[in-house]
Amino acid sequence: MAPAVKVYGWAVVSPFVARAVLCLEEAGVEYELVPLSREAGDHRLPDFLARKNPFGQVPVLQEADDDLTLFESRAIARHVLRKHKPELLTGDGSPGSAAMVDVWLEVEAQQHHPLAAAIVMQCIVSPLTGRAVDQAAVDEDVRKLGKVFDVYEARLSASRYLAGDSVSLADLSHFPLMRYFMETEHAALVEERPCVRAWWEELRARPAARRVAELMPPDFGLGKKADQ
Known part of the structure; x- marks a missing residue:
């Protein structure tokens, strides 16, 4: 019998698709990843x-049981965990703990993601697709991201995870983009900050993260095209 949950996305998953898949893996939900072709314009x-x-x-999540269709990766992530593993959204269950998860989810979305994504696009995607790297833009984004990681270092020196002493969606939501960022020459931003480094090492060692990483080749699946 086919899984009741389907996730539509690229065969080589983007960080957005990976966020949804990671939460399904963490929650132990059986799902089917339905690959779409960007080149064929399936999403259009x-x-x-x-x-x-x-x-x-993408991604799009469909649940046959509830006749539900969702898009936007962070909304999908919240729904999956709210339904199957709510402790990853609420910490110790107190309102304050849940609020701290929300705070660091916003930090990921507003402070970390824009800078890390821009660096990944310039340092990995642009060379593979034949576009010139804007080094001045990269240098500025690296400078700004370093300041963001300084805040993370201070936070993680006081707690094991971003929202407290237990892992939450606030941490997991970082994994997909960090998986690619750590393949760039600017991974030192993490390596030179001991608390951030320890946090990242623990995050990527999670069984669910290891399974998702297998769907995320460091070259976004573009290497073969670049060589042709």
């Missing part, structure tokens, strides 16, 4: 826009 087909995501983006 009328049926996809009408039935899955009107903005033509």
